[in-house]
Amino acid sequence: MTTPARHDLDELLAAWAHARRLPDADAERIRQAIVPAVPGLPATWWSEFNSKISTVITRATATPAPALAALGA
Amino acid sequence: MPPSRDDAAVFTRIFDQHRHAVHAYFLGRVADPELARDLVQETFLRAWRRLPEIAPLPEERQRAWIFTVARNLAIDSYRASAARKAAEEALRHHATTRETTVAGPHVHAELGERLAQLDAAIRRLPEDQRVILSMATAGGLTSREIGEALGEPAGTVRYRLSQARKQLAATLDLEDQP
Numbered sequence: 083m084t085t086p087a088r089h090d091l092d093e094l095l096a097a098w099a100h101a102r103r104l105p106d107a108d109a110e111r112i113r114q115a116i117v118p119a120v121p122g123l124p125a126t127w128w129s130e131f132n133s134k135i136s137t138v139i140t141r142a143t144a145t146p147a148p149a150l151a152a153l154g155a
Numbered sequence: 156m157p158p159s160r161d162d163a164a165v166f167t168r169i170f171d172q173h174r175h176a177v178h179a180y181f182l183g184r185v186a187d188p189e190l191a192r193d194l195v196q197e198t199f200l201r202a203w204r205r206l207p208e209i210a211p212l213p214e215e216r217q218r219a220w221i222f223t224v225a226r227n228l229a230i231d232s233y234r235a236s237a238a239r240k241a242a243e244e245a246l247r248h249h250a251t252t253r254e255t256t257v258a259g260p261h262v263h264a265e266l267g268e269r270l271a272q273l274d275a276a277i278r279r280l281p282e283d284q285r286v287i288l289s290m291a292t293a294g295g296l297t298s299r300e301i302g303e304a305l306g307e308p309a310g311t312v313r314y315r316l317s318q319a320r321k322q323l324a325a326t327l328d329l330e331d332q333p
Contacts, residue, residue, distance in 0.1 A: 094329070095323075097270055099295075104174060112196045116166070
C-alpha cells in the first residue's frame with residue numbers, strides 16, 4: 083500500500099477554485115444573453131461600399147458609346 | 156433608446172470585473188451550479204438595466220451595488236424553493252456524486268480524490284464560512300473586498316475564513332499555513 087502524497091491546503095483550494103470558477107465561455111454566453119445586439123453597420127457594409135465605388139469608377143472612366151462609334155468610323 | 160456601443164463596452168468592463176466574485180458568492184450560497192449561473196445572469200441583467208446609475212460609481216461602490224442585488228436574489232431563491240434545508244441536503248448529495256467532475260479527466264487520480272474530499276468538506280461548512288471561502292478562493296477577493304460586498308467588517312471575514320480553513324485542514328488532515 084502506498085502512502086498518499088500530502089497536498090497543502092492552499093494548493094488544494096487553488097485547484098478547487100480553478101475547477102469551480104465560471105468558465106470564460108459560460109461567462110460570454112451570459113454576457114451575450116444580457117446585452118442586446120448594438121445597432122451599427124451591417125457586416126456586409128464594407129464590401130457593398132467597395133462594390134458601389136468600383137461601379138462608379140468603371141462608369142466614370144468608360145469611353146462613351148458614341149465616342150467608340152466615332153473612333154470605329 | 157437603444158443601447159450604444161459605449162453602453163455595451165461599459166457593461167462588459169463591469170461584468171468582467173465582478174463576474175468571478177459574484178459567481179463565487181452564489182457557489183457558496185446555492186447547491187446547484189446551474190442555478191448559480193442563472194443567478195449570476197439575473198444579477199448582471201439588473202446591472203445592465205440600471206447601467207446609467209451604476210456606471211459612474213467607483214469600483215467598490217459598483218461591487219456593493221451588485222452584491223446587494225446578489226444577496227436579494229439569493230434570498231428570493233431560497234424563498235422560491237423553500238429550500239434552505241433541501242439545498243444543504245443537495246449540497247451533501249452533490250458532494251458525494253461529483254468526484255469526477257471536480258477533478259476533471261487530466262488531474263492525477265489522487266489529487267482528484269483529495270479535491271473531491273475538499274469539495275465535500277467545503278459543502279459541509281456553515282454557510283457564512285462557505286460563502287466567504289468561495290469568494291476568497293474562486294472569486295479572488297480580499298477580506299476587505301468581501302467585507303464591503305457582504306456588509307461585514309473585514310475582521311469578521313478574516314475570522315470566518317480562518318475558521319473555515321481550520322475546519323478544512325482538520326477534516327482533510329492537512330497542514331494549514333494561512
